[in-house]
Amino acid sequence: VCIHRVRSCSSIRFIKSKYVCVFDKSALKFSHQQRLFRTSAVSCGQIVQFKLSDIGEGITEVTVKEWYIKEGDSVSQFDSICEVQSDKASVTITSRYDGIIRKLHYSIDDIAFVGKPLVDIEIDASKGVAPEEDVVETPPMSHEEHTHQEIKGHKTLATPAVRRLAMENNIKLSEVVGTGKDNRILKEDILNYLAKQTGAILPPSPKAEIVPPFRKTETVPAAPKDKAHKIPVPISRPIAFSGKDKTEPVTGFQKAMVKTMSAALKIPHFGYCDEIDLTQLVQLREELKPLAEIRGVKLSFMPFFIKAASLGLLQYPILNASLDENCQNVTYKASHNIGVAMDTEQGLIVPNVKNVQVCSVFDIAVELNRLQSLGSAGQLGTSDLTGGTFTLSNIGTIGGTYAKPVILPPEVAIGALGKIQVLPRFNGKGEVFKAQIMNVSWSADHRIIDGATMARFSNLWKSYLENPASMLLDLK
């Protein structure tokens, strides 16, 4: 019989709901409005000193290296409390009790002694102190389904809180697959078992990144037939959502993006879009790819786009310029350092290819390969990431057609390239043919660039790419 005592302490705090029981041996009443996953913090529990147990090999002292909990945290039996080290051995100390940590006896790097108190835990008096051995002995329950379940000679391990949850939902612990340490049944396991019964889709638990996120459905035994009418329908008893909002500070790559984009906001952007017929370029690249491979270089479309952009910038140098802080002076940059937006694991980086105006398409391909391998390894240097004057973003490799790119200060223009699609188009004779179409979306700083300039630059760039042979005439 499970007895819960309600003490008349003035400092009782009930957080979510109540377990109200009449202290009467003949009648037990459980009334609750919501499901409880942790008992409320009743501050009149018993404080137990959890001593550091024997490590073995005659060791008497260890160094405390890391605390997994802090004062005020609630712990369940078998939760990890701290990591200690002794002579090349790292030991994980787990809690013997369910309760709330009230005091840590050591700080990091202190020497802790075997047999002396490690932490003080306040345990809920109604639950009692768990015995020395590792197997959990639970207080006997009224339902015969919840006596010790033995699976092939092993006892099911579950904390009292988990057993209570199982009992509330009429679940046999032997039916549930435990995923905790030593196959202990955790709260998540009960929830998942419930979800399978009711067909409800549960949101992932907050600790999903450490715990295996999926459970193999083959390993979960089939639900017994007698359960069907006992499991409540979701509408009448909603399963409590245990997900929590997670707030973390903005650092690193995200911080860099915040700074860049906040500065970009000051630039009045205008957009200009067009579509390019890359049919001839696709063919050219197919022919040149093996040649580049022989030289050990991967040839994509980007080197062509970059070189064509540089040729265009020669005619419209204002797009390769920079406006000073007070909008007093425009600096026309001599070098065409064309930036290429790269998506890495950590986030967006934009290294640039230097002096494209004096590079051949092959040179650009070599440099791009170098930047790409450094970028994915996270080893780009400051010189690769600074000095850019104009940027291209090939978002099409991921997908999309038209975009609205944001200019990266101190530049004044940027182009976003969509994916290449095979689409039907009309040729000069009015016949439909298969065309390789790519969309481009330009953004430019309207303080010094006007629509006409952008349009003419785009047309020139487009003409180079639609008829690659014309690039030969102007290549330097």
Next chain:
Amino acid sequence: MVLQSLKNCLWLSCVLRTPKACFWSTASGGLIIQSVSNDVYQNLAVEDWIHDHMDLEKQQVLFLWRNSPAVVIGRHQNPWQECNLRLLRQKNIKLARRRSGGGTVYHDLGNINLTFFTTRKKYERMENLKLVVKALKALRPQLDVHVTDRYDILLDRRYKISGTAAKLGRTSAYHHCTLLCNADKFVLSSVLKSPYKGLKSNATPSVPASVKNLFEEDPSLTSEMLLDAIAKEYATQHQTDHHITLINPADETLLPGIHNKAKELQTWEWVYGKTPKFSVSTCLNIAYKDSVLDVKVNMDVKHGRIEVCNIDLPEEWLPPELYSELVKSLTGSKFCPNEATTLVTTLLRVCPQDDELHNRWSLLCENMIMLM
């Protein structure tokens, strides 16, 4: 003799039918398994898996594994203090943090790893090491090898050929050790030398030792021979058959949850973020034009992130807003060259476009990044 495929089948059915990974009752005292993978993270994940999921009461386990080039630091160590991270990145040598204590080791295919899994009560390192020495002596009686009280194995009373570390959990424990067969000593010594100055921390320091390969002592020895000899001795001592079961750490069906364990071991938060709090206090000597600038840098790093950052620059070398932006950006960021580079280059975008200024800024930042 049970066929290996049948053994795997039984193991598989055991794992699928019951939640607990158990072994069939025919097998006795010891099980010997060897990894087919050379990936340090996958192999460390196997150790974690066995530690967390296997019942070692009836049967102990010996796990044999080898890794492609990697540096493995102990649970509570500081990678900046222990190895040359720049060199590791350049040479594409992996860095891993294991869950056991102890010092830093260099692994390559010429080094073998042995993990002895037992229950917590049966944890006994000296016995395991004596087993290894016995196996070596059985193979080559003339080898002068012995176990020290620091749990090292020395060759010729001088050279360390094996280092030890251990992990104890609630019910199970493991003791693992290395054995130098034919590792690249040149790479070993260069990667295990830290170039970072001014680091102050309470992380477990490694104790450097002179090392020697067993191959140097006797060129007829190979890793395979040594693995086999040790397996044979283990089998004898545990009264089990001398049979090595191969396991694939990528097999999620055999080892459910192993993929996530391996993934966790590769996260930045685990490898670098678990470094105990440390401080960096150094002086950058920046050569600029005709003079040398002394820049004092003080940083506190906790969980691998810069908690406090102080840079002592001569006044007027950089505009104060830029300097404070730098400090603000670095604070809270990872002590990581990739992240720092991204941040400092971003700051350059939003500051006055002056060539002189850019040069000074780049110089300062590059020197700062060298500290990471």
